[in-house]
Amino acid sequence: MAEFRVRRFDGKKSYWQTFNVPAKKGMTVLEGLYYIKENLDSSLAFRASCRMGICGSCAMRINGKPRLACETQILFLGDRITVEPLDNFTVIKDLVTDFEGFFAKHKAIKPYLIREDVKYDEPRELLQTPKELNEYYIFTLCIKCGACYSVCPAAATLDGYLGPAAMTAAYRFCADSRDKGKKERYEIVSSSNGVWRCHLAMECSEVCPKNVEPAKAVQLLRRRTAFSILKSLLGW
Amino acid sequence: MESAKSVMEPVAWILQMLTGLIMVVLVTVHFYVTHMISHDALEYSAVVERVSSPVFQGMYALLLLVVSFHAFNGLRAIVLDTNAGMRSRGTINVLTTLMFLVAFFYGLYLLISI
Ligand code: SF4
Ligand code: FES
Numbered sequence: 001m002a003e004f005r006v007r008r009f010d011g012k013k014s015y016w017q018t019f020n021v022p023a024k025k026g027m028t029v030l031e032g033l034y035y036i037k038e039n040l041d042s043s044l045a046f047r048a049s050c051r052m053g054i055c056g057s058c059a060m061r062i063n064g065k066p067r068l069a070c071e072t073q074i075l076f077l078g079d080r081i082t083v084e085p086l087d088n089f090t091v092i093k094d095l096v097t098d099f100e101g102f103f104a105k106h107k108a109i110k111p112y113l114i115r116e117d118v119k120y121d122e123p124r125e126l127l128q129t130p131k132e133l134n135e136y137y138i139f140t141l142c143i144k145c146g147a148c149y150s151v152c153p154a155a156a157t158l159d160g161y162l163g164p165a166a167m168t169a170a171y172r173f174c175a176d177s178r179d180k181g182k183k184e185r186y187e188i189v190s191s192s193n194g195v196w197r198c199h200l201a202m203e204c205s206e207v208c209p210k211n212v213e214p215a216k217a218v219q220l221l222r223r224r225t226a227f228s229i230l231k232s233l234l235g236w
Numbered sequence: 237m238e239s240a241k242s243v244m245e246p247v248a249w250i251l252q253m254l255t256g257l258i259m260v261v262l263v264t265v266h267f268y269v270t271h272m273i274s275h276d277a278l279e280y281s282a283v284v285e286r287v288s289s290p291v292f293q294g295m296y297a298l299l300l301l302v303v304s305f306h307a308f309n310g311l312r313a314i315v316l317d318t319n320a321g322m323r324s325r326g327t328i329n330v331l332t333t334l335m336f337l338v339a340f341f342y343g344l345y346l347l348i349s350i
Contacts, residue, residue, distance in 0.1 A: 157317050192325055196245045197317055226246040233243065 002074050004032055006044065007084040017041075023074040029081060030058055033095075043059035045235045053209065054218040056145030059086055061094050066147035068098040068209045073189045085148035104148055105162050107169040109188055114181025132177040139172035139217050141210045148204035148214045160193040164214035165205035167195060174224060195222040244329065252309050253300040262299040286349050300343040308336035 002023035005016055019040050028177045029049050037044045048058040051070045058069040061084040063077050074081060089097035113126075148164040149155050155163045162170075170189050174182045189195050198218045205215040269286070270277045277286075286292050312332035315321035321328055 154317060156262055158318070158322055159319055160322060191242050192245060192316060192322065194245075196249055196313070199317075222249070226250055229243060229246040230250065233247075 002032065002079045002081055004036060004097065005082045006033075006036070006062070006078070006094070007082075008011040008044070008094045011093060014091075021074070023079070025075060028070055029062055029067075029072045029073050029074055029077075029083065032074055032081065033069060035084070036102050039062045044095075045093040048154055054143060056143035056213055059145035059147045059150070060084065060208070061086060061150070066207045067121060068145060068147075070180065071209060086146055088150045088152065089146065097146075099179050100147060102165070103144070103161075104164070105166040106144065106169055106204055109162065109166050109173075110181060110185055111173060113173065113179050115178070116180060126178040129137045132167050134178070136172045136175040137167050138213060139175070141206075142172075142214075143210055143211050145209060147207045147209060148212075149209050151203040153203070154197045154199060158193070158197060162189065162195050164198075164218060167198075167221055168212060168214040168217040170222040171224075174221065182229070183222075186228050189221055195225055198222065245272050248309050248312070250314075252306060255306040255309075258298070258302045259306060261273040262295060265295065266299065284350060293347060295348055297344060297347070300347065301340055304339065304343065308332045308339065311335075 001020050004019045004021050006019065008015055008017050016185065018037045019033050023032065030046075030051060033044065033046050033048075037046075046058070046060070046069070048070060049055040050057070053068050056068075059066055061067075061082075062069065062071055062072055065081055066086055069083075082216045083095065085091045085095045085097050089099065089102070091194045092098050142165060144165060146165065148168075152161075152164055154161050167189055170185050173179050174185055195218055198215075202215045208214060221224060276282050287296060309332065312328055315328050315332075316325060328341075
């Protein structure tokens with residue numbers, strides 16, 4: 001038996017509730033939550049979809065740290081599990097948080113290849129060497145789970161801050177040899193709400209379940225942005 | 237979401253790094269001169285004599301410039317990290333720039349009139 005302490009929220013008040021879950025070897029926290037929902041309290045709300053660490057829906061604070069519930073095994077953590085919603089997000093109900101702002105920030109950095117020469121009637125391949133791919137590959141692994149954003153001290157104090165995930169996506173496209181939209185993106189991420197607000201706490205890289213290293217992406221983006229603006233100021 | 241071209245932020249960030257580096261050098265020199273060369277380096281007459289030499293005056297003027305910039309630009313960045321600070325971004329930028337200028341020129345006046 002594992003004891004699940006779940007922080008719940010009913011729209012008005014927040015409270016803790018404890019459930020006993022029969023934990024078997026290999027059972028994940030997400031399976032534990034499904035057990036509670038199916039057998040103990042059907043009103044428990046949480047979000048999950050793929051159950052295999054791909055969709056990013058099930059990120060929550062488990063034993064004090066943001067993790068993917070579907071990839072965290074109960075017995076690996078012991079027999080007492082605390083489950084809370086992610087920090088830095090507004091809680092809608094129980095473990096379900098509002099991701100609208102997070103996705104709006106992601107959208108704001110134009111997370112797609114920008115090119116002028118796209119002709120849909122004459123599609124052509126955009127070639128890339130393995131070295132060029134390696135420049136940004138690791139940053140493509142982000143699953144938008146929000147774990148990084150939930151531990152970011154800059155996101156905690158400033159609502160408009162773009163946050164590690166959005167800026168990682170910005171860097172991912174700026175570092176792509178096929179992309180021609182760097183200037184547009186540099187302008188967006190160099191706004192007051194962008195790269196300058198990062199204090200390099202590095203907690204984002206620490207908690208990322210996909211080892212994306214968002215802190216590194218933000219620093220690389222900051223350097224690129226600063227030098228690109230400096231160059232344009234000096235007329236180079 | 238703000239997307240205006242911001243020249244101030246990248247320039248301020250580069251200057252913050254540069255002033256940080258210059259401070260490391262100048263503070264080391266200052267520390268060496270005041271604490272490691274002689275026991276009397278901090279006596280009033282020794283301080284006045286040192287600060288009235290053009291080389292030291294120049295060095296302290298530069299130190300004053302970089303320290304005041306670094307301090308008030310740092311303060312600006314801290315205040316802008318908050319929702320309230322970001323809402324009055326323009327005022328914060330002007331205020332901290334003014335504070336930097338006042339600190340620098342007042343210090344310069346003291347340095348020259350010693
Ligand atoms: S960078 Fe990592 S922690 Fe942040 S949203 Fe992407 S996968 Fe999640
Ligand atoms: S359910 Fe998709 S990542 Fe966990």
